[in-house]
Amino acid sequence: MRRDEAGKWPCSGIFKSCSPRQTYTGVMFSLPAPFRPLSTALATAALLCLLAHPASARAWGNGGHRMINRLAVTSLPADVPAFLRAPEAIAEIEYLGPEPDRWRSPAEPELSAAQAPEHFIDLELAEALGALPHRRLDFEASVYASGQRPEKIGLQPWEATEVWERLKAAMREYRALAARHQETRPAEQAVIFYAGWLGHYVGDGSQPLHTTIQYNGWVGANPHGYTTGHQIHWQFEGPFVEANIGEPDVRAAMTPLQPIHGDLFDAYVAYLHRSKSFVETVYQLEKAGGFMGAGTPESRRFTAQRLAAGASMLRDMIYAAWQESAEPVAGP
Ligand SMILES: [Zn+2]
Ligand SMILES: [Zn+2]
Numbered sequence: 120m121r122r123d124e125a126g127k128w129p130c131s132g133i134f135k136s137c138s139p140r141q142t143y144t145g146v147m148f149s150l151p152a153p154f155r156p157l158s159t160a161l162a163t164a165a166l167l168c169l170l171a172h173p174a175s176a177r178a179w180g181n182g183g184h185r186m187i188n189r190l191a192v193t194s195l196p197a198d199v200p201a202f203l204r205a206p207e208a209i210a211e212i213e214y215l216g217p218e219p220d221r222w223r224s225p226a227e228p229e230l231s232a233a234q235a236p237e238h239f240i241d242l243e244l245a246e247a248l249g250a251l252p253h254r255r256l257d258f259e260a261s262v263y264a265s266g267q268r269p270e271k272i273g274l275q276p277w278e279a280t281e282v283w284e285r286l287k288a289a290m291r292e293y294r295a296l297a298a299r300h301q302e303t304r305p306a307e308q309a310v311i312f313y314a315g316w317l318g319h320y321v322g323d324g325s326q327p328l329h330t331t332i333q334y335n336g337w338v339g340a341n342p343h344g345y346t347t348g349h350q351i352h353w354q355f356e357g358p359f360v361e362a363n364i365g366e367p368d369v370r371a372a373m374t375p376l377q378p379i380h381g382d383l384f385d386a387y388v389a390y391l392h393r394s395k396s397f398v399e400t401v402y403q404l405e406k407a408g409g410f411m412g413a414g415t416p417e418s419r420r421f422t423a424q425r426l427a428a429g430a431s432m433l434r435d436m437i438y439a440a441w442q443e444s445a446e447p448v449a450g451p
Pocket of ligand 2: 179326329352356
């Protein structure tokens with residue numbers, strides 16, 4: 120997902136970059152209230168953005184998100200319930216891969232604004248405030264106390280954790296209904312929706328540029344001469360993936376099932392850190408022309424590995440939710 124996600128308004132010297140965090144459907148003219156006095160200059164800047172990024176632009180792109188969800192659910196082990204591996208469930212979970220990108224429309228401005236920060240996190244800024252707290256509201260409080268706003272830093276790990284917990288709760292309901300020999304289909308529908316929804320954020324988390332202030336053009340000291348232009352983000356995750364990366368390449372790069380031990384939030388933050396460790400690789404590949412046209416063997420291999428990391432983590436998280444949903448719930 121793009122970092123339109125962020126409400127970091129792009130284009131022009133006023134804002135950070137022509138970021139793929141934008142929704143390029145004319146939404147840029149619906150500016151947040153603080154920016155409205157700048158409307159004339161910004162409208163010009165926004166028009167340049169619209170020209171630079173197609174309206175269909177999406178983080179990993181539509182195809183990448185669908186692929187991650189499909190690969191995850193089709194590689195679940197045989198001891199998850201059969202309904203989750205049925206063709207209709209696989210089709211629905213694949214469809215839901217890009218679902219949160221459908222919530223960026225100017226037709227739903229409140230939703231668009233509220234969910235935008237859930238697609239990314241600038242770990243440099245977030246961790247400058249201390250170890251990440253497990254609860255979203257605690258993090259938001261520390262951000263506000265520092266004089267900043269959460270939508271500028273991102274809320275990725277909290278959204279992913281909360282949707283995973285929704286999935287686990289739905290699985291617990293399914294188990295309870297099944298144990299009482301009652302109709303389970305309503306709970307199955309909930310499980311399928313939460314698994315698909317979760318897949319979007321886990322997919323975003325495998326894109327290194329969703330974890331960093333270097334999200335779309337290098338900022339700060341630049342001894343290696345990485346691009347400072349604002350194309351790299353979408354160029355990498357959108358058109359390059361669509362044109363060059365096939366499902367067999369990604370499936371082959373997936374890891375075997377790995378149980379998630381311990382706290383899910385901590386495991387998810389570790390996953391984001393691993394993604395972040397590849398930020399410079401993305402810039403190095405871009406510098407070598409790796410995301411132009413067919414790219415290079417290295418850029419294609421790297422991109423397939425990143426998509427595979429998302430699919431593998433999503434599979435592992437769904438399986439962990441299933442296993443943990445069997446555990447008795449402790450009293451308050
Ligand atoms: Zn996204
Ligand atoms: Zn993106």
